[in-house]
Amino acid sequence: MADKNLQKFKDVLRSEHLKVTPQRLAVFEEVCSTDDHRDADDIYLSLKQREKAVSRATVYRTVDLLLKYNFVSRIDIEDGKWRYEHWLDCTRHxxxxxxxxxxxxxxxxxxxxxxxxxxxxxxxxxxxxxxxxxxxxxxxxxxx
Amino acid sequence: MADKNLQKFKDVLRSEHLKVTPQRLAVFEEVCSTDDHRDADDIYLSLKQREKAVSRATVYRTVDLLLKYNFVSRIDIEDGKWRYEHWLDCTRHxxxxxxxxxxxxxxxxxxxxxxxxxxxxxxxxxxxxxxxxxxxxxxxxxxx
DNA sequence: AGTTAAACGAGATTCAATCTCAATTAAATT
DNA sequence: AATTTAATTGAGATTGAATCTCGTTTAACT
CATH class of the missing domain: 3.30.1490.190 (Ferric-uptake regulator, C-terminal dimerisarion domain)
Structure with a gap:
């Protein structure tokens, strides 16, 4: 299931002539690993802890990509931070x-x-x- | 109409043991003067232009008050700024x-x-x- | 393998919003 | 009307999420 989606992500990157980088895959994987609603810094810290460190800038950039190509949605609980959740099951959230x-x-x-x-x-x-x-x-x- | 609401605002301030200050009244009046959706800085600049200058900090503080006591609603068009609109007619927005x-x-x-x-x-x-x-x-x- | 354009990381920058604190002022008290 | 007091204000500092810069690295095409 997750692998299938990872493949889809790679396909989208290739079809858009964007590079498939370890950082992008790590962020994708991290975002898909839970059903939580996490902000960019949460994702950054989780990756760091898992020794798959990616810079903050890249987390922000990748999450924007994921948003653009509809792999995640972004929610705003009005505390000044955006949170992200994967979009694996197609139900609306x-x-x-x-x-x-x-x-x-x-x-x-x-x-x-x-x-x-x-x-x-x-x-x-x-x-x-x-x-x-x-x-x-x-x-x-x-x-x- | 607007005067009636100004009175209501004063009443709320008094009943909450908050002071009725020229700055608060100026912000209230400014917010109610149009049906636009303006951010705090728009309101600050309008007041300045009308020679009723109030500090940015006070605009923020007053707008929070207006929000708390339901004189305005706040909307988020996801460009990083909150916008405010008065709530004079009771229809939902x-x-x-x-x-x-x-x-x-x-x-x-x-x-x-x-x-x-x-x-x-x-x-x-x-x-x-x-x-x-x-x-x-x-x-x-x-x-x- | 060599080339090239995209992507990365570290740290600087931006900007809305909040906070600090000394000075001011509304309003309660005498 | 003067005094007291506690809230409010303003200027400028601070915060923090998000973005940008730019030299270095790397994916991927030839």
Missing amino acids: DHLICVRCGNIVEFSDKNIQIREKRIAKSFDYTLVRHVLNLFGYCSDCRGK | DHLICVRCGNIVEFSDKNIQIREKRIAKSFDYTLVRHVLNLFGYCSDCRGK
Whole structure:
């Protein structure tokens, strides 16, 4: 599964005349290794710890690549850092974020997506992506 | 209309034992004076130009206050800056943003809101706010 | 193997946002 | 109306994520 996607990543790089470098593969692998939502520095530090160190600049550059070619999505929980998650299973990822503890739950709603398309059409926009974040208190944090 | 809201702002400040200062009133007034989506620096510069100069720090601080007490909402068009808009008419403001020219169209969809509530409930979260941004090409930018 | 253009790393830079702290001022108290 | 006090302000320093620079390295084509 992951290997298949790694292959896809390599194919995209080659077809775009970009180089297949150990650094790019390491970042790709690292991002795909968990279902967490991690920022660029988290990824940088994990790689360092695993003795696959890649410079911060390259992490940023690679993550941008992954975003551009749709291997990851980027979410913004409004704390000033972007977080990344792999896109291996093709379901949409919208987020329900606890404003106290920062816990993130994922969901997907077909019905909302249909309405979004309708809205974009009504304003004569061609939709490319959407951001839907719900903020609230999780059951643990409510009342604290 | 605007005066009524200014009064409401003063009342909130007093009830929170915060001071009613000329700087705070100037920022409030400036934010409410247009329906644009402006960042903190835009607001700072407008005030300066109108010879009602307030320091950048105070603009940031006041805008946070306005956010906290629900006089403005903050939107993120993912260019690294937060933008603010007043909340004078009580309709919701979701945004359809052109990824090329940055133009912003506002909309509101009851149906989506109902589904959001349902989703939050299903995960046992208490919803406090939501962010819904649609990104696409506007009719002018499509094809360019 | 040699060539070349892309990619890398270290560290500098940018810029929005936040923080610090001395001076000022709103508003409660006498 | 003067005094007290605690909050607020402004100027400039600081932070930190993200980007940029540029000399060095390396993937990949011939």
